[in-house]
Every structure is written in C-alpha cells, then in structure tokens.
Amino acid sequence: MTWQPCCPIESTMSEKIDFNDTGAEFRRGMRRSIPVVIAAAPFGLLYGTLAVGNGLTVGETVLMSATIYAGASQMVGIELFGQNIAPWMLVMSIFAVNFRHVLYSAVSGRATRHWSRLKRYLAFFFLVDPQFAEAERRVAEGRPVTLAWYMGLALPIYLFWVAEALVGALFGQLIPNPEALGFDFLLPIYFLGLVMEFRDRPLWLPVVAVSATVSIAAYYTVGSPWHVSIGAVAGIALAAFWPSQGAARELEERQA
Amino acid sequence: MSTTVWIILAGALVTYLTRIGGDLVLSRFERIHPRVEAALNAVPAAVLTTLVAPVATTGGVAEAASLVVAGVMYLRGGGLMTGFVAGAVVLVALRNLVG
Structure with a gap:
C-alpha cells in the first residue's frame, strides 16, 4: 500500500530526500529527538528522585521507567505506592492516565499502514506523547513516517528516560530544591509548543x-x-x- | 517478586495495550468515515491541550508568565526550541526572583 499524507500541506524538499536510506532516516529521527530529550530530562530525573523518596527500590524505579515508559502515569503510580491502595486500583489509575494513547495509536496506525503489523506493534511500545506528536508533525510535512526515522527518534528518548530514572534514584537526593530549577514545569511548556505546531x-x-x-x-x-x-x-x-x-x-x- | 514489581508489570501491560489498542480497532476498517477522520485529525491538539491547560491554572505568576512568553515565541515562528528555551528561562528567573 502506498503512503498517503493525512493533511497535504506543501511537501517541501521531499523530492530530494531518499527515504529508503535507512541510516540517514535514523539520523534525521535522532535530530528530532534532541529537544524532546532535553525537555523530558528534568522530569525523568525528578521521577527517579521522587520514586526512591516514596519507598521504591532503585531497581523498581528503573523497571517502571523501562516497562511502563509514560511519565505522568509513573508519577501517579509512585504517588499511590506511598498510600495504602489496593493493587488493582493502582493499575487502573495507570490505565486511566495512559488511556489517551489509544487515540495516538489509532492516528499513528494510519500513518504507518505501510509497516508490517509486527513492526508496528513493536514500535508502538515507544508511542509516548512527544513521539506521537513528532510523528504527526512529519506527516504534516508531507513526509513518510519510516521505521528508521521513527526508531531514530524513539531510542534516544527511551534510553535517556531509563538512564535518568537511575541517575535520579541514585543521586536525586543531592539536589536541594528541584522546583527552583523549574524541573516540574518544563514539560507543560514543551507541550504548549507541540499544541502550537498543529495550528494549521x-x-x-x-x-x-x-x-x-x-x-x-x-x-x-x-x-x-x-x-x-x-x-x-x-x-x-x-x-x-x-x-x-x-x-x-x-x-x-x-x-x- | 514483590507486589510492587507485579503492579509495575501489570501497569506496563495495560499501558502497552493502550498503545496498540487504537490501531487494533481502527485497522479492522477498510474505509474510515470522514467524521472519524476529522476526529483523528483533532487528536494531537485536543490531547496535548489537556496536558497544559489545567496545570496552567494551578501555577503562580512564574508559571503563567513562562507559558505566555513561550506561547508568543512559538506563534512568532521561532520554532519549538526557541519557544521552549524562552519559556524555561522566564520560569526559572521568576521562580528565583519572585519566589
């Protein structure tokens, strides 16, 4: 099946780019990941710090980032671990916070119909807010979402996120006042930018x-x-x- | 394994299901109704807005000002990074000055 953009805006330069060049596509994806990694870094560190502060072991803290891989729900999770709440309630809360991903999956599924089902379902493990938004930006640019580009974007975001949980868990207590550095509010600022990106x-x-x-x-x-x-x-x-x-x-x- | 680990793994499973669920349902349809198409096109703006708007009302002057400055920079076409850095600088400056 041929790839079709959902919202054909002028597809600038796309004629000159070889989308089959896997290495180049991967690097283009990596370049797109830079602002995401920067915006999410304080949040990842803060999560690691708070998780240990709320009684999780370092291993559990890292496991949560590596397997759930969804910042807001991880924050809600560690908040609830501190209280005496039934396990199923906790899982339900994580599900509730992450329910928006159903919509991401439906939209990104459209843009990646040219992938095999297996590739799509492996890749969609990484479908976090900025991953989805950047993929949709690429669709809006009239460029195909190639697997190489997608993974070039996904892997740095994921690896930094997991590493930040570890660093935050081990050394987070050394930061006296993370709020003064704006750690908790950088993501909303970044998300506002993503909202603006779709104004066309x-x-x-x-x-x-x-x-x-x-x-x-x-x-x-x-x-x-x-x-x-x-x-x-x-x-x-x-x-x-x-x-x-x-x-x-x-x-x-x-x-x- | 501890209860905590089990909860984390169950949370990971339900999260993964949300990430494939939308496509599992939608890919069953050959043609997508125009209204569904319009709804899907609205997803990025609609969802991302809900991640910003409520927290904008809970913060103080520093938070509100950072969003306004970032918003203006984003709108003036400075790009994602410019707006983000501008908002972050305003936030940190005001938090440390105004307290």
Missing part, C-alpha cells in the same frame, strides 16, 4: 478552546487524571460533529 489543522482553535475549557472544568470537578480523557474527548467530539462547512465536509468531498 482544520478546526484547531475551536478544538483547543474546548479541550482547554473542559479539561480545566474536569480537573476541578472530577479530578485528575480523568481531566485528560474528558477534555480530549470533548475537543475530538467537536471536530467529529462540526457542521457541514467544517473539516468533515471537506474530507467527504475529497473522498467522493
């Missing part, structure tokens, strides 16, 4: 406005982590049910 998409502003409003309302009423799923569903539903002059109509016409 149809219905971007209404989707962002609705998701922001609903997620804030849900945060203060239903509580965390449900505000993520509730806010996201609200924005997505808006796009799905937008009246005829919107994106749905455009796409209907294109398919007709």
Whole structure:
C-alpha cells in the first residue's frame, strides 16, 4: 500500500530526500529527538528522585521507567505506592492516565499502514506523547513516517528516560530544591509548543478552546487524571460533529 | 517478586495495550468515515491541550508568565526550541526572583 499524507500541506524538499536510506532516516529521527530529550530530562530525573523518596527500590524505579515508559502515569503510580491502595486500583489509575494513547495509536496506525503489523506493534511500545506528536508533525510535512526515522527518534528518548530514572534514584537526593530549577514545569511548556505546531489543522482553535475549557472544568470537578480523557474527548467530539462547512465536509468531498 | 514489581508489570501491560489498542480497532476498517477522520485529525491538539491547560491554572505568576512568553515565541515562528528555551528561562528567573 502506498503512503498517503493525512493533511497535504506543501511537501517541501521531499523530492530530494531518499527515504529508503535507512541510516540517514535514523539520523534525521535522532535530530528530532534532541529537544524532546532535553525537555523530558528534568522530569525523568525528578521521577527517579521522587520514586526512591516514596519507598521504591532503585531497581523498581528503573523497571517502571523501562516497562511502563509514560511519565505522568509513573508519577501517579509512585504517588499511590506511598498510600495504602489496593493493587488493582493502582493499575487502573495507570490505565486511566495512559488511556489517551489509544487515540495516538489509532492516528499513528494510519500513518504507518505501510509497516508490517509486527513492526508496528513493536514500535508502538515507544508511542509516548512527544513521539506521537513528532510523528504527526512529519506527516504534516508531507513526509513518510519510516521505521528508521521513527526508531531514530524513539531510542534516544527511551534510553535517556531509563538512564535518568537511575541517575535520579541514585543521586536525586543531592539536589536541594528541584522546583527552583523549574524541573516540574518544563514539560507543560514543551507541550504548549507541540499544541502550537498543529495550528494549521482544520478546526484547531475551536478544538483547543474546548479541550482547554473542559479539561480545566474536569480537573476541578472530577479530578485528575480523568481531566485528560474528558477534555480530549470533548475537543475530538467537536471536530467529529462540526457542521457541514467544517473539516468533515471537506474530507467527504475529497473522498467522493 | 514483590507486589510492587507485579503492579509495575501489570501497569506496563495495560499501558502497552493502550498503545496498540487504537490501531487494533481502527485497522479492522477498510474505509474510515470522514467524521472519524476529522476526529483523528483533532487528536494531537485536543490531547496535548489537556496536558497544559489545567496545570496552567494551578501555577503562580512564574508559571503563567513562562507559558505566555513561550506561547508568543512559538506563534512568532521561532520554532519549538526557541519557544521552549524562552519559556524555561522566564520560569526559572521568576521562580528565583519572585519566589
């Protein structure tokens, strides 16, 4: 099956690039990982520090980063380990925080239909927020998401994340006041940038406005982590049910 | 193995299921309805927004200012890195100055 971009924007330069050159694609992916690694590093270290502080062993701390590999849910997990909560509740909470990945998987699955199923399901282990967002950025650029590019992006992010858990667990107690360094708030700043990256998409502003409003309302009423799923569903539903002059109509016409 | 390790592994399993689940369901359909297509196109902005908006309301002046500065830089086309660094500098500066 040939690869088709979801949102054809001008595909600059893509004629000159050889997407079959695995090494070059891998390196292009690695270059894209640099800002992600920087933005996530303080968070990875903070996680390692807090996990040990909440009573996890160094081994358990690293295991969690290596197997769950999802920052927000790891934070929720270690928070709950400290309290006396039933194991199944803990697993459910991790599931709730990570439920958004179902949507990532559906979207990235579309962009990687040209991979074999096995490759896709191995690669999607690495489908964290920035991995998904960067892959969608590449789709928006009119370039194919090749496996080499995807793994070039994924592996540095993953390896640094696991290493940071270890470093944070071993040496995190040495940092007297991590908040002063802004450790806890760098990811929201980075995520805001990713939101902006998609501003050329149809219905971007209404989707962002609705998701922001609903997620804030849900945060203060239903509580965390449900505000993520509730806010996201609200924005997505808006796009799905937008009246005829919107994106749905455009796409209907294109398919007709 | 300790209970903690089992919980971590179960958490890893459910997380992995979320990462393949969407594609497992969607890849069963030959054609995707335009409304589903429109919904999927909205996923990045919708989900990423929920990771920013609520925490923006819980922070103080430093947090709000950092988001505003980063947002303006992002919009002016400075690129992802420029906006991020600008926001981070404002955050750390204000946290240490204003406290």
